Amino acid sequence: MSEEWQLSNISIQRDLQTGAMSTAVLGGESLITELYRAHNVWLFGWLRKKLGCGSDAEDLTHDTFCRIMQKGDIGDIHEPRAYLTTTATRLMIDLVRRRNIEQVYLEALALVQTEAYDHSPEHYREAVETLNAIAQMLEGVPEKARRAFLLSRLENMAYAEIAMSMNISVSMVKKYIAQVMVHCCMASYAQS
Amino acid sequence: MDFKPSPEVIERAAYWHVRLHAEDVADADRAEFERWRNQHEAHAEAYAQLQAMLAKFDGLQPAPAMKALEVALQSAPTGGRRRKSLAGSVALGIVLVAAGALAVQTDKARYMLADYRTEVGQQQVVELADDSRIILNTYTAMDVDFSETERRITLHQGEILVEVAGDAAKPFIVETAHGTARALGTQFIVKRVGDATDVAVVESVVEACSAPRIFNKAEKQCVRLHAAEGTQITKDSILASRPVDLESATGWTAGFLAVDDQRLAEVLAELQRYRKGSIRFNPDDIADMRVSGVLPLKDTDRALEMLAELLPIRIDHSSAESVDIHPR
Structure with a gap:
């Protein structure tokens, strides 16, 4: 069951069972309305300049305010435009990265041609979402460590094989893999 | 996630995972x-x-x-907004503030969305609204964010030299993943190497601070630097100030790399930043080679030839994409 909130031209869905958005709506309706009225045109302009595309900018303006409502801590914003651009930047990076991943994954997948593989659109979408989440998780990991980890996890290569292909020691491979796993767990906590 | 184990326990768990998946894992x-x-x-x-x-x-x-993850996470040069190309050399004498950072592994999306960016081998001069001027070195991406209270540059990757226009009311801050360099006066340099950010001051005073980390509740650490002093900020720490050679730190703005008794491997790694094709070598072969000289950055082929004249090395143009360095 869900309830829809109309806010100028933003509509926000609220799940009545989980009440996920109740704080933002109950405690901050006038504040977010104010925020929206004061800055939505400016944010749209800022996004259009960054993205060079009006329809993407429109979507992301909408998504930015939705995201802020979901967070529900409207009362604490001191620099509204800095706050909006921080949220919008996160969403832009997400959008561009997802498109990159989508393109590269699908192109590479076309070359694999395994019979056993599920080529349904649902599967594609799911894989792209998963890869996007993984890319976000791996952000900030040094290149070599990431490579060692991915060779192990994705290609299922043995440590000795990875060591040989990367021209590093086996103990370094182990160290890299452990380091990336710790980073990923921490990143998951930071996101949740 | 309801329960968050401590970082130490996660590290231990990761250690166990790696150990259990080793080829030589034993029942014990x-x-x-x-x-x-x-x-x-x-x-x-x-x-x-x-x-x-x-x-x-x-x-x-x-x-x-x-492939998708490599592309998404690698900061490949894909062209950028250009302002002015760097015409000739920049007069170092007028430099007020210089800031730079060597490439950090940033992701491609961040690079593509940056306000300003340069490709490999490219440099660019940007004039800011407050009359400050920034020179971007090769393969650099930065955002500019001026507010009522401060002027903030976010350096995602690469190296920049900033000449800050004086404005006592608004501090000028350069931020990287590792920390910040804040101009208290008007002249400073920042440089990023590997997993660290180097900060060096040309003139006046700069406050360099480490960035706050997740799970680290400790106060951020800051070091105050004066002219011809520098420090290094890493993930975990900030070093005490030390003297720096300003000529070599700012040489790139004039299009040259000044090296003084430096290891060849380091010099090749520096040249690599300006070259799309890879420079390949076996570190063991050239481990004991050192070099001094001034190398052109706008013609890295010429720079490599000059190294071959100075040192017992041979350069093989093995393919269009890469060159191999061998001992003679």
């Missing part, structure tokens, strides 16, 4: 692992969460997934 290891896991609820939980994280990779096609 497995038994020891079981003991550890049963020792505490947090141990079992950390290991379970680690496995859940790894399970996210299930169901992906290995080669396409690998």
